[in-house]
Amino acid sequence: MNQLEKHSLSFLQFVFIIAGIQISIAVLSTPREVSLIAGTDGWITIIIGWLITSIPSFVVFKIMQRSSEGTILDLLRKKLGRWIAILFTLIMAVYLGAMAYIGLLRTLLIIRVWLLQNTSPFVVLLLLFIPTYIVAREGPKLLGRYAEVIFYFLFWLPLVYLLPMKQGRWLNLIPIAKEGWGPILSAVPGVLFAYTGFSVAFFLYPHLTNKQYAGVGILLANTITMATNLLIAIVCFMYFSPNEMVEINQPVITVLKTIQFKFVERIEVIFISLYIGIYSLVWIPCLYYMAYCLNWVRNGSGERKYLIGLLILIGIGTYIFIPTFNQSDWLEHHLTNFGIVVEYILPIAIWICLVINERMRQEGQPG
Amino acid sequence: MYGKSLTRGFRKYRGPKARIQPADSDSLEANLRLNQERLKQIFSNTPDLIHRHFILKANQCQALLVYLEGLSDKNAINRDILHPLKQSAAEINEENDFPATIGEIHRVSGWQQIERLLFAGYSILFVDGQSLAYGCGTQGWPQRAIEDPQLETSLKGAHQGFVETGSANIALIRRYIQNRELKIKEFTVGARSQTRLSILYLSDVANAHTLGVLEDRIRKLDVDAVINTGELAELIEDSPFSPFPQLILTERPDAASSQILQGKFVVVVDRSPSVLVGPANFISFFQSVDDYSTRWTIATFIRFLRLLAFFAAILLPAIYIAVVSFHFEVIPMKLLSTIGQSRAKVPFPPYMEAVFMELTLEMLREAGVRLPAPVGQTVGIVGGIVIGQAIVQAGLISNIMVVVVAFTAISSFILPNYDMGAAVRLVRFAMMLFASLFGFVGIVIGLLTLIAHLLSLQSLGVPYSTPFGPVRFSDWKDTMVRLPLWLMKNRPTSSNAQQDKRQGDTGHQEGDKSK
Numbered sequence: 001m002n003q004l005e006k007h008s009l010s011f012l013q014f015v016f017i018i019a020g021i022q023i024s025i026a027v028l029s030t031p032r033e034v035s036l037i038a039g040t041d042g043w044i045t046i047i048i049g050w051l052i053t054s055i056p057s058f059v060v061f062k063i064m065q066r067s068s069e070g071t072i073l074d075l076l077r078k079k080l081g082r083w084i085a086i087l088f089t090l091i092m093a094v095y096l097g098a099m100a101y102i103g104l105l106r107t108l109l110i111i112r113v114w115l116l117q118n119t120s121p122f123v124v125l126l127l128l129f130i131p132t133y134i135v136a137r138e139g140p141k142l143l144g145r146y147a148e149v150i151f152y153f154l155f156w157l158p159l160v161y162l163l164p165m166k167q168g169r170w171l172n173l174i175p176i177a178k179e180g181w182g183p184i185l186s187a188v189p190g191v192l193f194a195y196t197g198f199s200v201a202f203f204l205y206p207h208l209t210n211k212q213y214a215g216v217g218i219l220l221a222n223t224i225t226m227a228t229n230l231l232i233a234i235v236c237f238m239y240f241s242p243n244e245m246v247e248i249n250q251p252v253i254t255v256l257k258t259i260q261f262k263f264v265e266r267i268e269v270i271f272i273s274l275y276i277g278i279y280s281l282v283w284i285p286c287l288y289y290m291a292y293c294l295n296w297v298r299n300g301s302g303e304r305k306y307l308i309g310l311l312i313l314i315g316i317g318t319y320i321f322i323p324t325f326n327q328s329d330w331l332e333h334h335l336t337n338f339g340i341v342v343e344y345i346l347p348i349a350i351w352i353c354l355v356i357n358e359r360m361r362q363e364g365q366p367g
Numbered sequence: 368m369y370g371k372s373l374t375r376g377f378r379k380y381r382g383p384k385a386r387i388q389p390a391d392s393d394s395l396e397a398n399l400r401l402n403q404e405r406l407k408q409i410f411s412n413t414p415d416l417i418h419r420h421f422i423l424k425a426n427q428c429q430a431l432l433v434y435l436e437g438l439s440d441k442n443a444i445n446r447d448i449l450h451p452l453k454q455s456a457a458e459i460n461e462e463n464d465f466p467a468t469i470g471e472i473h474r475v476s477g478w479q480q481i482e483r484l485l486f487a488g489y490s491i492l493f494v495d496g497q498s499l500a501y502g503c504g505t506q507g508w509p510q511r512a513i514e515d516p517q518l519e520t521s522l523k524g525a526h527q528g529f530v531e532t533g534s535a536n537i538a539l540i541r542r543y544i545q546n547r548e549l550k551i552k553e554f555t556v557g558a559r560s561q562t563r564l565s566i567l568y569l570s571d572v573a574n575a576h577t578l579g580v581l582e583d584r585i586r587k588l589d590v591d592a593v594i595n596t597g598e599l600a601e602l603i604e605d606s607p608f609s610p611f612p613q614l615i616l617t618e619r620p621d622a623a624s625s626q627i628l629q630g631k632f633v634v635v636v637d638r639s640p641s642v643l644v645g646p647a648n649f650i651s652f653f654q655s656v657d658d659y660s661t662r663w664t665i666a667t668f669i670r671f672l673r674l675l676a677f678f679a680a681i682l683l684p685a686i687y688i689a690v691v692s693f694h695f696e697v698i699p700m701k702l703l704s705t706i707g708q709s710r711a712k713v714p715f716p717p718y719m720e721a722v723f724m725e726l727t728l729e730m731l732r733e734a735g736v737r738l739p740a741p742v743g744q745t746v747g748i749v750g751g752i753v754i755g756q757a758i759v760q761a762g763l764i765s766n767i768m769v770v771v772v773a774f775t776a777i778s779s780f781i782l783p784n785y786d787m788g789a790a791v792r793l794v795r796f797a798m799m800l801f802a803s804l805f806g807f808v809g810i811v812i813g814l815l816t817l818i819a820h821l822l823s824l825q826s827l828g829v830p831y832s833t834p835f836g837p838v839r840f841s842d843w844k845d846t847m848v849r850l851p852l853w854l855m856k857n858r859p860t861s862s863n864a865q866q867d868k869r870q871g872d873t874g875h876q877e878g879d880k881s882k
Contacts, residue, residue, distance in 0.1 A: 010837060127812050135822070146822055148837070153818075267697070
């Protein structure tokens with residue numbers, strides 16, 4: 001059995017890994033992000049973002065169709081040369097590392113603010129490393145299973161947002177495009193962050209058993225992300241007035257405060273704890289693929305060494321300095337720009353390069 | 368892959384083969400006196416080795432019959448060997464038919480084989496002037512009658528449990544599967560004492576690759592002896608550091624047979640009253656034989672109960688600790704004041720209270736397990752004082768904690784498999800530790816760790832957590848729910864069977880409804 005067969009991914013596992021990264025990277029921040037610029041029309045922005053994301057998603061699929069035997073890195077090395085491949089690998093490694101770090105950081109900050117005020121985030125981080133290491137050391141096979149199981153376990157979490165909907169006012173949403181289409185469109189770059197993560201398909205594709213459905217898979221993942229974000233954003237817009245929306249730091253969590261059962265008060269405490277499960281879907285695959293990239297560049301024997309190294313590095317970094325919420329917002333803002341370059345522009349550039357490269361080779365051969 | 372190499376190192380038990388001295392020369396002499404001396408030299412200080420000298424009438428020469436008392440059937444020796452040999456007129460040699468009225472006769476010429484046969488309960492006949500001995504199948508050791516299984520009792524299932532004799536156990540399984548495709552592969556394991564292991568499987572159903580893995584691991588064993596099936600399981604399982612059982616041990620022939628029919632493998636260990644079933648998956652520890660003989664709706668309900676109990680047994684004390692010491696804002700005011708009142712007198716922090724009570728419970732359970740029944744009742748009575756009203760009145764433990772402990776105790780006993788129940792009890796303590804340090808965050812991270820661990824486990828190279836991860840919806844018919852048998856047309860994909868189809872249109876199919 002070779003590596004690819006051993007680590008084969010089913011269609012749903014493929015979808016869930018991608019959707020997991022997309023949802024967990026931005027589910028808590030998207031509603032507020034869009035409402036800052038587009039107000040309550042932000043939900044339109046989310047849909048526009050989804051439409052735009054389809055283009056690079058499809059391009060990723062088109063690129064990967066040329067490579068069923070290896071990941072994007074092997075493809076680039078074969079077609080465009082070793083140095084371009086290494087450059088791309090390093091960009092991806094930095095990018096994935098940044099995603100993983102932001103994901104971990106957000107989790108730690110939220111845990112500190114909402115759940116454990118007195119516990120050092122560093123200790124919580126060490127605790128988070130246990131499941132991270134168990135899953136990430138086994139590679140794509142386990143990433144897929146983990147994403148799948150967490151999805152089935154926690155898919156009801158977004159549905160809980162339907163409960164506060166009863167107290168919401170649909171009036172908040174109309175009239176549509178009250179400020180014109182300008183703000184809606186200018187919020188689009190920000191919302192693209194909510195869809196970043198589909199470029200992991202570059203690495204997952206060769207493991208997929210039904211490769212012809214990969215394109216559909218990425219689109220389905222985008223759609224799941226869109227639906228989740230849309231639902232939560234609309235609930236927030238309905239529940240808070242447009243002014244409140246901007247003032248509250250974490251509307252997505254605050255809105256849960258309104259849910260009360262006879263036997264459980266402050267249900268958001270439980271939900272935030274469960275969110276850790278969803279959040280783990282971003283940093284586990286990202287850390288693994290960062291390790292994969294580093295290992296690939298060095299032609300190393302295994303990702304595990306790099307993975308342990310990364311965990312230690314993040315651990316030491318967190319021990320020394322933990323950014324505040326505002327600093328993490330700043331980081332996130334820059335990561336958004338970085339992400340747009342890496343996930344939206346870079347695939348298209350690579351695709352064009354590949355096509356030109358193939359044309360030139362065809363012309364070079366005597367017909 | 369240092370995990371793998373670690374496992375291998377664990378499994379490879381170095382040794383005893385080199386410690387056993389081989390005989391100087393293996394072949395027999397053609398002289399009875401020399402052979403007898405050699406026999407005495409090999410079996411020194413073995414008073415239970417019986418020597419019987421007599422004159423063979425037909426050969427007109429000395430003969431010697433030896434056997435181990437207690438391992439051989441004396442009646443058979445007297446009636447079927449000594450009697451015919453003394454009467455028979457036919458000469459005993461290599462070509463002639465052996466005159467004893469015994470089914471199994473081995474002609475042996477090596478001392479090692481003689482040694483093995485003697486220990487297996489055979490009786491050996493030496494004839495003067497022949498460098499050949501005759502081993503007669505007169506095995507008959509102390510045996511227990513076939514009884515109801517002790518550990519896995521069942522309401523409606525069969526009442527025959529496995530016994531300590533491997534061949535009898537194989538026979539019990541053969542009674543259920545009367546098919547020539549039921550193949551048996553035999554291995555002998557152990558340098559000090561040879562233990563017979565038999566792998567039973569359906570050759571046209573079971574997966575050949577898994578068989579290879581199993582055979583390979585058994586072949587690699589190098590131990591003194593395998594005393595019990597549990598030992599074997601520990602020596603050949605995939606992840607020795609996991610708390611979860613990765614192979615099923617069962618003492619029920621009907622359960623073992625139904626697993627074979629699903630395409631799994633059963634290892635019968637001679638001298639052990641339970642057999643090993645593999646590859647196992649997580650959910651199979653929640654299935655019991657009775658599920659298939661009760662109505663499917665009821666069986667489904669019981670499956671739900673078991674899964675609920677699994678989570679309650681792992682999480683309930685942890686949730687109590689988390690709520691009381693970290694997140695008391697979660698519970699409503701009224702309940703909070705009740706808890707406050709009951710905890711007012713208690714001097715310990717919640718986690719100490721919980722750990723103390725759970726440890727007490729485990730002690731009570733362990734004390735009850737190995738005590739003879741008349742004394743065992745005392746444990747119950749005394750246990751009622753420790754986990755009960757008295758300890759609450761003494762102001763040591765709160766009321767609610769006692770309820771929590773009692774609930775988790777019941778939950779962990781609902782699981783039909785003892786090994787899984789034990790694993791759950793151990794995991795519970797880890798969860799309590801996490802909860803006492805980090806509250807709900809600890810519990811959720813603990814659960815994530817548990818899920819990640821279960822997903823990473825394998826049983827004989829097959830994923831342990833199927834059909835949940837990797838998800839195989841077609842197998843869900845017999846997991847959390849137990850759908851009617853006539854809907855389970857295919858074998859579970861988790862056993863990787865070569866032949867998927869299990870049954871045709873049986874019972875209540877569409878074709879039937881038209882009647």
